[in-house]
Amino acid sequence: MVENGSLIRPGMKVALVPCPALGDTTLFLWLAWRLQAAGVEVSLYSTALISLRGYLPGLAILGSQYDLEELSRSNDLVICALKRFDEGSASEHSNVAYLASKKFSSDHPLARRQVFIRDNILPGGNNVICRDSRAGKTMAQWIDVYANEVLGLDVGSAPAGFQSLPASSEDAKRRIAIFPTSPNANKNYSPRGFRRLADKLVSKGWVIEFVGTVPEQAALQSLYPNYIVHAFVNLKGLVDYLRSCSVVISNDSGGGHIASLLGLHTFTITRRRVDFSWRPGFNSLNHVINPSITFKWLGRPIWRPFISHRRLIRGLPKW
Structure with a gap:
């Protein structure tokens, strides 16, 4: 068995297959950059990222449709999100590894299945991204743990990131983008709360x-009649727009992760702990605004009235 650090070598081919969710996709993009820095030929299967091909030189960005047998045959290693797991087909391809967001059960087929890369065992190839949700690490830091400890990649410096982005607009420092929704309505801050927050921020310039x-x-x-509401047909439109902003305020959602990848200040409003793992974490400018108290009423958590706008405003950059 060869040590992990010598298994990933320049010229190898690695395919990455994330889940469609934007937050998951950003983690696999981060891993793709780590592999690319090691001289690996990386293909990333994500429909969402296709519009960003021009900003991702050197990465092969392909759609979400793939054939696992073909990927296994044409790559030295394939890393898939656990939600892509199919026991029937995965058992036949020894160079396919799976990553779960959190722990999978000890009786899961992957718990006893080894991963090989060029006939060498890759210890820990099947793994979880977040190994300890109480450790305070972001998911970006956890993906670096996998990249370093399992794949043997250097994570001592930030990866290259997006390239050839549009220039930041002259008034970017004054603009804040608010993402008031997420796929899970139960974890969203209230529209009224976002509206009051927006009004306070406008009063401060x-x-x-x-x-x-x-x-x-x-x-x-209709909820925010006094404000511009943007919507973009693809991710490139969103990225280009965020180049005109310096701050993003959001629920726990993909918008915050994209903003973090772009180096913006992010404020995530959530009822979870300030060090919860899924907060945006691709740079150090992330802030979590959670309630001062939370209680249950008729079985439902009550937290939205206890979000401090003052605490968020105090954390904004002082340009």
């Missing part, structure tokens, strides 16, 4: 704009 998906845009515009 900030330019506030809202961002949602295309199907949400009309409803969001």
Whole structure:
């Protein structure tokens, strides 16, 4: 068996297959950059990232459709999100590894299945990203743990990141983008709370704009009639727009992760702990705003009235 550090070598081919969710996709993109820095030929299977090909030189960005047998045959290693796991087909391909967000059970087929790369065992190839949700690490830090301890990659410096981005606009420092929705409505801050926060920020000289998906845009515009509400048909439109911003305020959602990848200040409003693992963590400018108290009423958690706008405003950059 060869040590992990010597298993990943320049010229190797590695395919990455994330889940469609934007937060998961950003983690696999981060891992792709780590592999790329080691001289690996990386293909990343994500429909969402196709529009960003021009900003991701050297990475082969392909759609979400793939054939596992072909990937296994044409790559030295394939790393898939656990949700892509199919026991029937995965058992036949020894160079396919799976990553779960959190622990999978000890009786899961992957718990006893070894991963090989060029006929050498890759210890820990099947693994979890977040090994300890109480450790305080972000998911970006956890993916670096996997990259370093399992794949033997150097994670001592930031990866190259996006390239050839549009220039940041002259008024970017004044603009804050608010993402008031997420796929899980139960974890969203209230529209009224976001509206009050936006009004306070405007009174302090900030330019506030809202961002949602295309199907949400009309409803969001009615909720925030005094503000511009943006919606973009692809991720490139969103990235280009965020180049005109310096801060993103969001629920626990993909918008915060993209903003973090772009180096922006992020404020995540959530009822979870300030060090919860899924907070944006691709740079150090991340802040979590959680409630001062939480209680249950008729079985439902009550937390939204106890979000401190003052604490968020105090954390904003002082340009």
